[in-house]
Amino acid sequence: MVNRFVLNGISYHGKGAIQEIPGIIQSKGLQKAFIASDPDLIRFGVTAKVTDLLDANHMAYEVYSDIKPNPTIENVKSGVAAYKASGADYMITIGGGSSMDTGKAIGIIINNPEFEDVRSLEGVAPTKNRTVFTIAVPTTAGTAAEATINYVITDVEKKRKFVCVDTNDIPDIAIVDPDMMSSMPKGLTASTGMDALTHAIEGYTTKAAWALADCLNLEAIRLIAKNLRSAVQNEDEGREGMALGQFVTGMAFSNVGLGIAHSMAHTLGAVYDTPHGVACAMMLPIVMEYNADCTGEKFKAIAEAMGVDTAGMDQETYRKAAIDAVRQLSADVGIPSKLEALKEEDLDFLAESAAADACAPGNPKDASVEDFKMLFRKLM
Known part of the structure; x- marks a missing residue:
């Protein structure tokens, strides 16, 4: 029997790991970030730990926060539209599973527009292209969405969640910094x-x-x-x-x-x-x-x-x-x-x-x- 194992290309671990982000962006020649982060993290200044680094290094970004716990199809669709309008060429997801899962779906659809209905991503979707370049920064110690090929979206109309499994959705870079988790209640x-x-x-x-x-x-x-x-x-x-x-x-x-x-x-x-x-x-x-x-x-x-x-x-x-x-x-x-x-x-x-x-x-x-x-x- 053959067993497949898919991992991030690169991950950074430890207190202060977010300090690596500007150097990563610079080394890749990236121009503008689409930041997916939920409203509470923005309100409590958690997202700012990353955006302050971008500001200090004069790096452009746009924040998308139409994200809720148990993210929905509509959250994803509005995120896809926001990404297209932003002029971004990469993504930073900051948060727990909600932000990460929303970002994964957005990134996959941007590079695989034939799945823009979102529902067709359920199960093992036959996407052809990798997601947009993504740096994932978890703020919770639970979902590990920064390290997985999975994400979950809620279909409100049908009162169900569906699981998407796609080797193309795993973030390129994972930044696992416990300081980003210290504000969790x-x-x-x-x-x-x-x-x-x-x-x-x-x-x-x-x-x-x-x-x-x-x-x-x-x-x-x-x-x-x-x-x-x-x-x-x-x-x-x-x-x-x-x-x-x-x-x-x-x-x-x-x-x-x-x-x-x-x-x-x-x-x-x-x-x-x-x-x-x-x-x-x-x-x-x-x-x-x-x-x-x-x-x-x-x-x-x-x-x-x-x-x-x-x-x-x-x-x-x-x-x-x-x-x-x-x-x-x-x-x-x-x-x-x-x-x-x-x-x-x-x-x-x-x-x-x-x-x-x-x-x-x-x-x-x-x-x-x-x-x-x-x-x-x-x-x-």
Whole structure:
């Protein structure tokens, strides 16, 4: 069997990494940036950490901020129009998954205009051209969109999210600077961190998992378990550990896929606007219980990466220990375990949507629509 692995061309890591941006721009002979960043990051001065560098170096740019959590088809379409009107020749995405995903879709459509309806990008789209040159600067330690070939767009009209997988969309440069993440409030740090843990655990247990991805995902689990609580307290060491952990699993899960915790989280986000990381955190231990009997000895390694001493444990015990460790971390960082908005009358639509999600086939255990209903009910 042949396994493909797609990575960024270049990535920069560590405090102050954003200082590399002007030199990158100059070395590439780029003229004007289209900056995709959400309104809150602009309002709180986070985006300015990058634009101030551009100003200091007399570099032209235009900011696009028609971006919302769970970005929509309309956000993308208006962004494409704004990019065309801006005269930009490259893009800088600054933010979490929302800004990154919006920017990915814009960049792909600019160089592949036959996909301007946006919906046709769903799944593995047969694009021919690379996205516009993109420098990605994450401000959350969760989605790892700066390191992946994936993005997710919300179809408001159909009340669903769809996943796009495209090797042409991976940013050219990733700038992973924990200083850009220091302004995240506790709740966002917690939810994005649990999203990263979900990436790592699902990527480690997915049907497509293999040795290279497993090495990365196990290390990511270890980094996240060690550092998330500290990051929520805004401690420097925790921030740095989470910045690295989320990127490490991003490299891996981007190449091997995810599972039904993400399928269900996408559906909850589309129907109830549940923050993605919160939805992932609520679903992860429930899905781990469902998948346990199809994971061999992998839950032993997960438990140990989470800090559990598994000496003397039998299979049933270490599987439970892994799930309990995930639940405890989620509780410790303040993630709820129940979703009050969830209604019995929505279950048919939720289950059918989750079953149709692009992440579902990667789950180690196949799930029927009835299985999805059962799993959703555990949130009620």
